[in-house]
Amino acid sequence: MGRQLLIDNIKDPVTGALTGINTLEGYRAHGGYKALEKALKLKPEEIVTEVQKSGLRGRGGAGFPTGMKWSFIAKPPGVPRHLVCNADESEPGTFKDRYLMHHKPHLLIEGMIISSFALGANLSYIYIRGEMMVQYHILQKAIDEAYAAGLLGKNILNSGFDLDLHVHPGAGAYICGEETGLIESLEGKRGNPRIKPPFPAISGVWNRPTVVNNVETLAAIVPILNMGAEEYAKIGIGKSTGTKLISASGHINKPGVYEIELGVPVEEFIYSESYCGGMKGGRKLKAVVAGGSSVPILPAELILKTAKGEPRLMTYESLGDGGFATGTMLGSGGFIVMDESTSVVKNLFNFTRFYHHESCGQCSPCREGTGWMEKILHKILDGHGTVADIDLLWDIQGKIEGKTICPLGEAAAWPVAAAIRHFRPEFEEYVKNPGKIKDVKHYYRLNNLEPVN
């Protein structure tokens, strides 16, 4: 196992007992808030430069260079700026941020104070999923501790820097993980994403310059300051620097959150005892969704090796190798493993129903297209599909991608395209042998859907 910079010291390595790092005292006992002391002695722009040098890329899914995102923030005189932490972790298969906030709330808070200082923000928010009420109250308690210790509020550690930090709960909407949907929601509205430009860096929450960063991204600022950008950048391969939290789930022996040094081979990640511990019940690997439900599914042979036959690595570049024809994306690090018993068509139906449910409804291609894809997949699963339906699915996904305000359109289209691209014979099997298909009437009830004729 490689170095751990984010989820280290949570459990005692020998006894496995929790160390108490969730409290301010416990966090400080493990060197907490040292990075903040260091940062407050620097100039804000020096911190931005450090983050740029570290090569850190957004850990929420898009992988955009964090330092560059920060450098875009507008600084009109007299207008307050804001930092908002995106803790609306909703991408199916992703559960790393919840784990991190649950066990190390102060790591996120320290990262947010440093980042707010670097951006010149004096009022920042953590937008957390409404479902994560337990973590909401954990963060609130940690924020209270930080205020009491002079780490938040006026004149933090006698630096002259003021920061108010608040936690804000969502209420159940995947779309609020999209940064402009999140901003709308923080303003007390429906989470309908905004047309860009203007980007949040120019006009974000309350039309003020705003940076929205994922929990893990902001937490990573702390080790970057502690060890220095150059040391941090030495971890990983090429433009995939540092460590990444991977949420591993599905048919594996040891599901859970793993911190990897970027560059671990996928094969090692699935089969090594240090990580997933191999396939459950010794069954054969069929497919992997490597970066949360939105990224293309890959069959076993393409997730373990690239089309060129090179070992596939857990990096932004290696997982993306071959484009969508033979590759996928690191995304949020939601690593869903499926064994040979899994029906790719049923899994796709499950994902597509999710996107239909979560479409905000603003853009017709997404609102209507996700619904039609769900219905057609249901028709196929119900034994009434035709080969033309498979082509129709392909057609519809192509008419959503790139034609919507926000990336939910792509997120809904890509899984459909990839499943057909790599598993078309399985769809045809359903179409040609309707008798083989088990009861899925259940789903009608779940959705109050009318049967498709």
Next chain:
Amino acid sequence: MQNNTRPKFSPEAYELIQRIIKRYPEGKQKSAILPVLHIAQAEFNGWLSAPVMDYVAGILSIKPIEVYEVASFYSMFNLKPVGKCVIEVCRTGPCWLMGAEDVVKHIEKKLGIKEGETTKDGMFTLKTVECLAACGTAPIMQIGETYHESLSLEKVDSILNDYKTNTTESISHWDKKHIAQGLKE
């Protein structure tokens, strides 16, 4: 339900709401709508009636329609009466791979209700929800603020029996203990 009487927050909840409103810049009190609706759901039997939403609109100095449009957008808000325990079973991706369908079917059979319905005694409402971000311990269900993880059908039975025996008042996402304890917010 408070029938014809006007809804009114408990003094602790009202004070908490006033503190939450101060987290946002002056004039931006509308931002407090989601936390305030969560607290309202906790205070008024787990759902948001029109009078409750109108009351919230008054507290935030916004129009009632601004509350309705938000309350109807977010899946955690119930716009119809619910049982004391709302069981929310995750049905997405990894939970589905690990048997969420069986959990839903099992609960339906055990309680004699379909998804979306409430038991006759008003104890349980069954809902299915999308990914709860606990895929490593799938399948899971949420009741109030609590995640019940790594479910087996036996575990589901024992959890539901516990709730049936021990629940006296409605359980919400924003647990009442966080209002009653007067936690500094």
